[in-house]
Every structure is written in structure tokens, then in C-alpha cells.
Amino acid sequence: MPSLESETAYHFFMASYTFPARFEFLDEIRDFVAEVARSGGFSEKAIYSLQLAADEAASNIIEHAYEGVANASLFVTCDMEGDKIVISMRDTGKSFNPNAVKEPNLKADLSERQIGGLGVYLMRKLMDTVQYESSSAGNLLTMTKRRE
Amino acid sequence: MEISTQEFKHCDLISVKGRVDSATAPDFAKALEKANDNGRFKLALDMSELEYMSSAGFRALLAAQRNCKRYNRGEVVLVNVPDRIREALELAGFTELFKTFDDPVAAVGSF
Known part of the structure; x- marks a missing residue:
């Protein structure tokens, strides 16, 4: 895992990491999300969906928000709020609004x-909310999903 | 991600293992394109040891299916698709674009 940005004792499951905004780090982003989701009691099937949603979100940021930018960073926070997982990603690239993207046919x-x-489309389908x-x-992207 | 290809008389059986995401999808796409460059358009893709695939992999699958089906010269079929990957493909509306098989022998025999 890259540098640990903050891990507070107040939120047991909360952690933030700064990842280089490169596709080679998607593996680590997925591992990080899986770790928090697993401690939060999500099923392995649900964890796969969360990893996929996080991957799609991070891939979009790297590809579109940071298009052509070298040495950019992606700040990822993952937190359990009760029975809900909250995944947020912060970037300083071009604004990119996934809600403005048309649904594919x-x-x-x-x-x-x-x-x-x-x-x-997959992010929206896999998560309960995408903001x-x-x-x-x-830019700040926040996705949530309630544990079943 | 690891890719290996077995050439049969009527088709290629391509096994993809590990994880296909935005980092590895370009190599996955290249392997499929290479088969086409060699004049092979009937491709059975064995996914039994595939752990993960994001939309970047779906994009490569779509491009390969388009190229293989052109002029009716062939098609891509999927073999042993793991449940979670199948669910994501279904969500993306991709399952109707590919025939699927539970057995590589049946897939190879279908060509």
C-alpha cells in the first residue's frame, strides 16, 4: 500500500490512501476497498461489485480528469457508516461529471x-448512490452501498 | 494477467488468467488482435482462471467480436465464465453478444 494519509481511531473502519493516478495502481485501490468492505461484513459477491465500481470510478478519473497529466494523485477514502460503505475519490484534474454521461444503449x-x-453505467448499477x-x-466523487 | 493460445484446426482456444482492468486490457486486446492478424477469426476464450474483468476488458471483447464477425468469417465465444464476471457482463448487456459454453471441448467443437 502507498503512503497512509490518515487513519483515525474515531472511525474504526475508516482509512484514506493517496494513490498515484495510474492504471497500475487499480489493483491496490481494489484491494483497499475489499479490505474495508470485508471488515464491514459485506459478502464476497458484494465485495466484487464494490471493487468493480471503485475500479470504474478510478479508471475514469485517471483517463478523463487527469488526461495527459503526469504524477497526479488520487485520494481515496473508504469508510463504514453503520451498515453502509462510503467510498470517496478526490482528484485535482479536469471536472468530469459521471452523472452527465448518457446511458449506453x-x-x-x-x-x-x-x-x-x-x-x-456499471457504477450506477452496482452502487446505491453516486454523487x-x-x-x-x-473533484469529489462519493459512492455508497448498503450491506444486504 | 496471463494469456496463452492453443491453435486447433478450426479455431483458437485462448485462455486468459488473472485480472483484466485498464492496466492490463491493452495487452488482452493485443492478444486478440494478434489472432486476427494471423488470420484466425474463430476464437474460444477460456475464462475459467479469470479472476476479474472491468469494462476495459469488455471493450476489448466487443472490439474482438466486431472484428471476428465481420464478413461472417468467425466469432468469439466465451468458455467457463466465472459467476461474478458473468453477472457484470449481464449488467452491461453483453451476454447476448456472445455464445457461452461450460466446456472448452464443446466450444472448440462448435466451430
Whole structure:
């Protein structure tokens, strides 16, 4: 794991890590989310979904928000709030609003099928809520999912 | 991620192992393109040892299916898709774009 940014004693399951905003670190981001979700009592099946949603979110930030930017960082916080997991990702790249991404047409045939927007679509389907805030300080994506 | 290819008379059986995400999907896509470059368009993709696949992998699958099906020269079929990956493919509406098999022999025999 890269540098531990903060881990408070007040929130037992809360942890924040700063990851280099590069695809090679997606593995570690998924491991980090899995660790918090597992301590929060999520099933292995649900953990896979959380990892996939976090991966899609981080991939979008690296690909779009930080497009062409070297040495950028991605700040990831993962926290259990009761029976709910809260995954947030902060970046200082271009603003990118996943809620503005059109839903892909999943009924289109092979030649018409568009791949753009699929990551965002999966995030929305896999999580209960996906929120996005953008300010001069950067972008903040927050996703939550309740344990079944 | 690891990829290995076995050439049969009528098709290639390509095994993909490990994790396919935005970091590894370009190599996955390249392996499928390489088969096409060698004139192989009937591809059975064995996923039994695949642990993870994100939409970056789905994108490579879609590109490969388009290229293989062009001019009716072949197609990509999926073999032994692990449950969690199948669920994600279903969510993405991808399962109707690919025939699936539970057995590599049946998949190879289908061509």
C-alpha cells in the first residue's frame, strides 16, 4: 500500500490512501476497498461489485480528469457508516461529471454498440448512490452501498 | 494477467488468467488482435482462471467480436465464465453478444 494519509481511531473502519493516478495502481485501490468492505461484513459477491465500481470510478478519473497529466494523485477514502460503505475519490484534474454521461444503449446490436459510458453505467448499477461535486479545490466523487 | 493460445484446426482456444482492468486490457486486446492478424477469426476464450474483468476488458471483447464477425468469417465465444464476471457482463448487456459454453471441448467443437 502507498503512503497512509490518515487513519483515525474515531472511525474504526475508516482509512484514506493517496494513490498515484495510474492504471497500475487499480489493483491496490481494489484491494483497499475489499479490505474495508470485508471488515464491514459485506459478502464476497458484494465485495466484487464494490471493487468493480471503485475500479470504474478510478479508471475514469485517471483517463478523463487527469488526461495527459503526469504524477497526479488520487485520494481515496473508504469508510463504514453503520451498515453502509462510503467510498470517496478526490482528484485535482479536469471536472468530469459521471452523472452527465448518457446511458449506453444495452439493446443495440453488435455494430451499433457503444462502449463509452459503460463504466459510469456499471457504477450506477452496482452502487446505491453516486454523487459528484466539483469546486476550485478539485473533484469529489462519493459512492455508497448498503450491506444486504 | 496471463494469456496463452492453443491453435486447433478450426479455431483458437485462448485462455486468459488473472485480472483484466485498464492496466492490463491493452495487452488482452493485443492478444486478440494478434489472432486476427494471423488470420484466425474463430476464437474460444477460456475464462475459467479469470479472476476479474472491468469494462476495459469488455471493450476489448466487443472490439474482438466486431472484428471476428465481420464478413461472417468467425466469432468469439466465451468458455467457463466465472459467476461474478458473468453477472457484470449481464449488467452491461453483453451476454447476448456472445455464445457461452461450460466446456472448452464443446466450444472448440462448435466451430
